[in-house]
Amino acid sequence: MVLAELEVFQSRPIAPTRRVALGSCVLPVTPAPGFGGILLGAVAGAFIAQVDDDLHADLDRLSHQLELGQSIPQPRLRHRFQTDHIGLTRRVHRLVGDGERMHLDLDTSDGTSPGPQVLAVVYAAGRLPIESRGPVMRVIRRGLRWRGRSHDGLIDAISGRGSGLVTALGRYRDPEAWALGVLGLAGPSPDRQAVQRRFRDLLRVAHPDHGGRHSGAAERIAELSEARRILLVP
Structure with a gap:
C-alpha cells in the first residue's frame, strides 16, 4: 500500500544546465508530519550524504526560508527549480505500508543525482499548507542530519516516533x-x-x-x- 509518493524531475548529470522540478506528489500531512512528512524526511536522509558538504548550510537555510514563505532566488545548490518537465528525467520515491511496518521504495537507478532529490524534498514541503509546513520541515531537517545507512533506522530517526509508527499505520486502516x-x-x-x-x-x-x-x-x-x-x- 502506497502511503506517500514524491515525483522528481532532474536534468541528466551530463546536461550543461542543472535543473529540477516537481511532478505529481501524494503527501498526506494530517496529523502533521503525516506519511508525507515522513517520506520527505526519509528521502532527504537517504541522499544527503552524497551531497557536497559545502552545500549543506544552504540547504538548511533554504528550508527555513521556504517554511516562512519567502521568495527564493534561483539557482540554489547549483540547480534551477522550475515547473517545466520537458527534457528532464523522472524519479519516483515512495513510502509503502506492509502490514504493521513501513519501508522506503526509493529510485536509485543509474543517473539519479542526489542534489536534485534533496532540493525537491525541500521545495515540496514549501508548497504545503502553512499549518503543516513547520512540523514537516523539522522532520526534513532531521533527515538532513542523518548519516546512517539503514533505511529502517532512517524512518525511525526522522519521525522521532519509533514504535509510534505502528499507531500511524493503525490510523490509516x-x-x-x-x-x-x-x-x-x-x-x-x-x-x-x-x-x-x-x-x-x-x-x-x-x-x-x-x-x-x-x-x-x-x-x-x-x-x-x-x-x-x-x-x-x-
Whole structure:
C-alpha cells in the first residue's frame, strides 16, 4: 500500500544546465508530519550524504526560508527549480505500508543525482499548507542530519516516533480505533461530551504553556486534534 509518493524531475548529470522540478506528489500531512512528512524526511536522509558538504548550510537555510514563505532566488545548490518537465528525467520515491511496518521504495537507478532529490524534498514541503509546513520541515531537517545507512533506522530517526509508527499505520486502516487509542477512550462510539472532555484534559497536559514539553508538542497537539475530529464527525 502506497502511503506517500514524491515525483522528481532532474536534468541528466551530463546536461550543461542543472535543473529540477516537481511532478505529481501524494503527501498526506494530517496529523502533521503525516506519511508525507515522513517520506520527505526519509528521502532527504537517504541522499544527503552524497551531497557536497559545502552545500549543506544552504540547504538548511533554504528550508527555513521556504517554511516562512519567502521568495527564493534561483539557482540554489547549483540547480534551477522550475515547473517545466520537458527534457528532464523522472524519479519516483515512495513510502509503502506492509502490514504493521513501513519501508522506503526509493529510485536509485543509474543517473539519479542526489542534489536534485534533496532540493525537491525541500521545495515540496514549501508548497504545503502553512499549518503543516513547520512540523514537516523539522522532520526534513532531521533527515538532513542523518548519516546512517539503514533505511529502517532512517524512518525511525526522522519521525522521532519509533514504535509510534505502528499507531500511524493503525490510523490509516481503522481511523476510529486509532482515535480512541490516542484519546485513551473505551469504545465504541463514546458520547461527544466524553470526547471533548478527554481532549481538553490531554491538550492541557501536552501544551507547553501548561508544563508540557516543547519537543514534539506541535505533533502531539495535531494528533489529539485529528483524533477528536474523527470521533466527532456526524
